[in-house]
Amino acid sequence: MSLELRNVRKAYGETPVLDDVSLSMADREFIAFLGPSGSGKSTLLRIIAGLETADAGEVVLDGKRIDQLHPGARDVAMVFQAYALYPHMTVRENMAFGLRNARVPQAEIDARIAQAAAVLEIESQLDKKPAQMSGGQRQRVAIGRAIVKHPRLFLFDEPLSNLDAALRTRTRVELAQLRRRVDAAIIMVTHDQAEAMTLADRIVVMNDRRIQQIGAPMDIYTRPANSFVARFVGSPAMTLLPASLVPGDGPARVRLGDGTEVTTRIDRAALPSGSVELGLRPEHVRVASSGEGACDAEVLLVERLGDRTLVYAKLSDGQEITAEDAGLSVVKLGDRVRLRIDGAAAHLFDCNGNGHHAQVTDSAA
Amino acid sequence: MSLELRNVRKAYGETPVLDDVSLSMADREFIAFLGPSGSGKSTLLRIIAGLETADAGEVVLDGKRIDQLHPGARDVAMVFQAYALYPHMTVRENMAFGLRNARVPQAEIDARIAQAAAVLEIESQLDKKPAQMSGGQRQRVAIGRAIVKHPRLFLFDEPLSNLDAALRTRTRVELAQLRRRVDAAIIMVTHDQAEAMTLADRIVVMNDRRIQQIGAPMDIYTRPANSFVARFVGSPAMTLLPASLVPGDGPARVRLGDGTEVTTRIDRAALPSGSVELGLRPEHVRVASSGEGACDAEVLLVERLGDRTLVYAKLSDGQEITAEDAGLSVVKLGDRVRLRIDGAAAHLFDCNGNGHHAQVTDSAA
Amino acid sequence: MRRGDRLASFGFVAPFLAIYLLILIYPLLAGIGLSMTRVDLFGGGSFVGFDNYVRLAGDPVFHAAIFQTLLLAAMIVPILTVLSLMLALALNRPTRDAAVFRGIFFSSSVLSVTIVTLIWRFVLAPDAGLLGEVAQGLGTPPLPFLSDPTLALWALAITTIWWSIGLPMMLFLAGLQQIPGDIYEAAALDRASRWTILWRITLPSLRRTLVLVVMLQTAAQLQLFGQSQLLTAGGPNGATRTMVLFIFETAFWRWELGYAAAAAEILFLLIVALTLAQYWFTMRTSEAGNGR
Amino acid sequence: GSSGGADDGKIYLQRFFGECGAAYGTATDVAAAKGECGIITSMINKFNAENAGAPVSSNVVAWPGYPQLSAQFAAGDPPDIVSMHGGVISDYAARGLLEPVEPYLEAAGLKPDQFTDASRMAATVDNRLYGLPWDTHGGLYHINTKLFAQAGLMRDGKPMLPRSAEELLAHARQFKARTGKPYLLQSLVADTAAQTRTLYTYLMAQDAVIFPDPLHIKLQTPEARRVVNYFKALTQEGLGTLDQDTPAAIAAFLSGEGGIYPTGTWMIDQFQQDAITPGRPLHGSYAVYPYPRLWGKHAEFVSGHVWVVPKRERTPAQRAMIARFFKFMTAHNLDWARTGHLPAVRSVIESAAFKAMPHRAEIAPLATIGHPLPGYVQRQSAIERLVGEEVGAAITGQKTVDQALADGERRVNELLAELPVVSPSSPPRRSASSRP
Amino acid sequence: MAADRTTPAFRPGEGRVRPATLIALLLAAAVMLAPLIWTILLSLKSNQALVGNSGAALEFPYTLENYWAILSGDQVFRWLFNSLIVSVGTTIGVLVLCSLAGYGFARLEFPFRRTLFVFVLLGLAIPEQAVILPQHQLFAALHLHNSYPGLILPGLAGPFGVFFMTQYFRAIPRDLDEAAMLDGASRLRIFWSVLLPLTLPAQATLGVFTFLASWNSYWWPLISATRSDMYTLTVGLASAQMNYAQTSGLGFLMAQAVFASVPIFIVYVLFQKHIVQSMAGTAR
């Protein structure tokens, strides 16, 4: 299986939604489309599925253009955000519907349903109707309906967003397992970066009608192509602080608004002139118990996550910054704390928003 | 402000929903009701609001019984899960509605709305209708509608569950700020433990019609009263492994199903006899690069969160366990790894599910 | 979508459209042609241009019919709307009793106009009627419901309201079930009184249903016919002659097809104008704040 | 669909008078039948029994059946024999839709002058006879003699009928004073025929010309004013009822709530039933007479039922069967008289058998004093409605008399002015396409 | 402990009906029912007993003779049969046409879709009497009078059903169509297997209304079916009345009224559960 999108464009009336999107995808790859609401993720997915027609560009599956094919003839299966189960059919009928349309023999239909039901552990539910099932069960049925078709490509549109937190984690594990068991490529739309990072081989970060970056999850986390990606990927988000370059040689050195200076490991030569932003992940900004740190801040919110504590704070020039502390941190709202910035792990973004990263991979906290 | 619930009971028809619930709350306290779906959180909140009547028990606000009062007369304000904004009224009218009903003078109404709008940064939205606003804006309006009433007690029913991940984090910060600015107590219902941990002074963990534990967030995280609380609080969840006590003196020592032995810091004397479960937070189960660890496991799923990596694995006896590794972990699905268990931070749960914890507070990873 | 698709799509509406065009629109247009002729039931007419319309403009009987039709609609539609709304409010509950009551209030809707007027003649006729008996029991002279011009209009209005309360009630019930329950709880916490809730929460939420009911009923009541033909024969002194009765008499008694057709076209335009005016009015006022 | 058959002489008869298959579905004993429906049904049954192949197929229409008949004409598929009111014939005849029936009468061996003047005139347009005269019906004073006695208005066991307008007023006052009940029960609600009947009758009595020509009516005359003013005054004085429709007025008369109920011949049978039933309020106290002479001469507006033959292609066998049926019907005219209507056949009206029926002697004069409207007047039923509506408005006081008469005259003249100019001989638009 | 612990009602449809409301409802129900009960009582009295005295309806004895009279009429069962054919035919026709058109207007793209929809809605403003004569001429030209198609066709042209079904289809999530499309279903199959089953409550409602209107229609059958063996029940019963039936045949008349209403009452009772439920989409 290989999917290729070439220069896809789409507008609704006067509003452009996708602008020259190209992408190619390998066999059995799991790709996540990640981006904020309205960035065109669903539209792109629906163009692949054939539920929308692109204004320009090509969709090629295994070397064959499919953009003129009927959705049912494209060998793709889709799992909808709200499941879109047929409410008047039993689970079994839901799964069989597409196969019947494709004139698959009844024996084969039964076999595939039995197999999918076993994989998803919904054997006992086969004769229920969707209304009689819980959200999690419905979702498995929706996945089952896709599986039985043995498609070459699965499309998931925010499959987890309707589930509560606990169920979401469980289903995430299930999706990962599923992915090992089916012989097909998967595209999943999400705006939850944790989901994308956990599941995907590669992430396509979208914003503002365009693909911002394509890459493996860790690449995107550690080397965001631009400030949008930097801010969007990672939870809590990377702090971006306006800074000015301190003249000199060697790795780039910047000064923050409150006067703090930070030395990075970034090649000064690669940076264009103009103002920059310093990007800092929370794990690289530590609350310093003693005075060895770099800057003062006032605590705005303490988020205790158990194993670690996130501290949202305000620098003396009013810039907000997120820092991390130990799980049993004693920091309280309103405290003044000192923060130690790990310049070696810092990122810089130039005036065009493009990212510049340390030449050596930084190590985890 | 002080709120007291005394022996509240409630059943819908034959189904008991709340069973002898008592609770007292201090002035300006922020309490979260945390529990799985169906545990009666909303019901309890609605009893306080007056939207349901308890079958037995008392609700006392500032020494005065309020359980017979009309909801509008109780001096509480509620923010509903789906906001429950009046769709045909503008934001301003939504906020003014309750004040008009209470015959607050127009000038005072205007002043309160202006103030609340400033706090919530929705000044420019005041003349819009809810349908024209995004989810996050709507929610702020719902909070604004509560604020303008200057209640003595705010009630929030899962205020964040309808928001997407990014907005949820932002709103969490806002709620924390709000809490500092209003002179009132707050009760929030949630089934998201991170939310409860971040915001509340005390958490009331509910399950199965009863309060399971009341305590400060860190208390609950570090000293869960029973195995339900242990499993429910903390994300990812604490791993609970069946284990047998190894006879001997000193702190309790247990043997897992695969033969691994773990030495805890828990007082053996306090434990009743019978089987136990060993509780391990992921941060206390580390993937060991070399052989110094305690047990072997096979990786089921790798969840890369950027700054750290969660590893879901299976021990040789089939028990699942969650471990943590560095952000840039190289562990892959299907790998066999060794896990090092930090026995000093482990918990034990006896056959009644009651928790037993280390005598000395364990330190963070 | 592709061209063939569009044709195929059109195929779904085509059967209805074909029948609609043939059976409703063609006769309507044929009616326009007819309205320009002087012709009786058996054809052989002559073209007279707009003579029939000019005649209508000067026909006091037609003027009275228009006035009375509008008056009747103005009497029936508001009362019907308010009553059916009140019933819907009272019966919007899942209990068995409510279902029985709903059945009772819908029961009259299944009767034909012939039967309805038959029944109501016996209720309203001052001598033999039910109301007459009641009046006699109370020792007052019975109201001359069928012979006093004003009361006769009320007789038609009452009969019509009794007959047609079921459908708007059902529409309102449906509308009520779409209002989310939590805004009522929010209102309770906002200290809203029952009255405030009705006016500020329930009615605004029912707005679309309200518009639908008023429009459907206006269109229906402007076509009121059987009641006035069968109950009062348009009397006394033509005081209850509606436009459709006028059209019917002109066509079937006077055999002046052209004249009847002209009156029918006027009625059609009147209904279109009034319902569209209502529609535009409500859309305009709701557009103001609700940028959908 | 066609109502026509092959050349087997079957004919289609369409009538009102109701459907009573339940009681008379197979009855052939005409003498035993009761009521309009029963008698006519038995008659047709009998004819079918006497003729091979039950040649008459009958179709009952809802009263009065003209919308259906017009529809059938318009669709080119009218029946062969149709019951029709005399006043309606001119409409269809003027359009050339009816066949003159002289040939059928001739074939049946019937002569026009066998029929009474009143019944023959009702079927005559342009000097041609357009149907088999069947009966004459007109207005009658149905009287409650018990109340009359109470009011002191009985003499020699007979009710005293007024001989002038002044006398009627005096009687009415006396009646009201002694019984406390209205003298006249009038159905003024939803019934225009009664008012028109009264006006036409007393205009005819005064020799007033109502329709000077086919396109005009004259109502703004002293004669008309006199009549309307008079009944208005009577009603306004409370001597006549104001609020009753026909069923209410009938009910009031049957329960003895008033002295006189002016209505047609068709109610005699019903009232007589009550009059001979012990325990009924009307028991033994019923009498009936033609409208009294109040002004001028004794004349009365009447009409009649007629069997017409719509124009369409017919086989000789069918024509023969129509003639045969006419002959049969005429022979049974006496049976029809039991309904209360005056028979159309002269010899029947003069027969002892007829006179022996209750009240028939009293109403027989209708056949001589009765006049229908002239045959050249079209749209008589529409005109009757207009005139009745205006007269009713005047009597109930909703309009002044002058205004009502002026309006009535104007509306009728406008209606007549719109008559399309067609020659009576022009064929119907669609010919009988469905017949071979 | 307070004795009264019932939950107060804040959502509509909860809590007890207030006594004042209940009394008002009972009164209103009495007003609704009184004429109907009166009619039934009248139908159970002999004609003779009612002549001039309809008040006798309140007294014994009652009899079924009027109903026997109706049932022993030659043609009553023929008329009943005709009415059933026509009403069922019209109902099926309307359901088929309006479902197709509703789906088309709600879901499909074709030129002038919105304009056509408005054009169809205009039909709500066309009074029957305004078109009945041209219709009659048209049907005469097509030789459709005195036939079942002639009686059924005019009932199929009503726009209300299209409006109703369109609104209902619009309320069904589009996801379902798309899922079915991906399942390889043709447009017709999506319509037939996926969406149509979901409109069953709406079909029931529209079916009841159509059946009711068709059963009660009077003018068109009166002038189109002029042969008594093609009469529908309404026309047939009207033809069976004598003039002045309100006086001398009152019991019979009322029995006819009851008799003619029974089938629609049955239809209503069978389907009433769906009615409110399915109207939910209409007012959008």
Ligand SMILES: Nc1ncnc2c1ncn2[C@@H]1O[C@H](COP(=O)(O)OP(=O)(O)OP(=O)(O)O)[C@@H](O)[C@H]1O
């Ligand atoms: N049918 C449509 N007509 C007009 N505009 C549309 C339509 N569908 C989507 N859009 C617009 O196109 C843009 C992209 O929409 P799309 O649904 O692809 O976003 P998304 O990335 O999936 O967002 P979300 O996370 O909210 O689902 C949005 O601005 C949306 O408003």
Ligand SMILES: Nc1ncnc2c1ncn2[C@@H]1O[C@H](COP(=O)(O)OP(=O)(O)OP(=O)(O)O)[C@@H](O)[C@H]1O
């Ligand atoms: N009106 C009601 N009638 C009957 N049972 C109800 C009603 N409301 C709630 N319940 C039941 O009461 C129990 C507690 O419900 P409640 O809404 O308080 O749970 P919750 O903790 O808020 O759950 P969630 O997180 O899903 O909102 C559930 O089992 C629920 O099914």
Ligand SMILES: [Mg+2]
């Ligand atoms: Mg989307």
Ligand SMILES: [Mg+2]
């Ligand atoms: Mg809840």
